[in-house]
Amino acid sequence: MTEQDVPSVSLLIGESWRRTYSPIMGAETAARISDEDHTLQRIAAKLTDTNKMSFVAERPDGSIAGYAMAE
Incomplete structure (x- = not known):
């Protein structure tokens, strides 16, 4: 996941x-x-938290189909 x-x-x-x-x-x-x-701010903050990892699943057109966050 990116910003x-x-x-x-x-x-x-x-x-x-x-x-x-x-x-x-x-x-x-x-x-x-x-x-x-x-x-937006809370989700963006998770990207900078080194204790969390966020992932997205993308459709072939690049749109986001799913999201997962692991701690």
């Missing part, structure tokens, strides 16, 4: 989070938590 991937990863995580957790905690709460936790 150029951060906006796409932020969007991917936010959409996935809302889709997964809205039925459990309500759409408003899921959106609020996602908006707080999946900001």
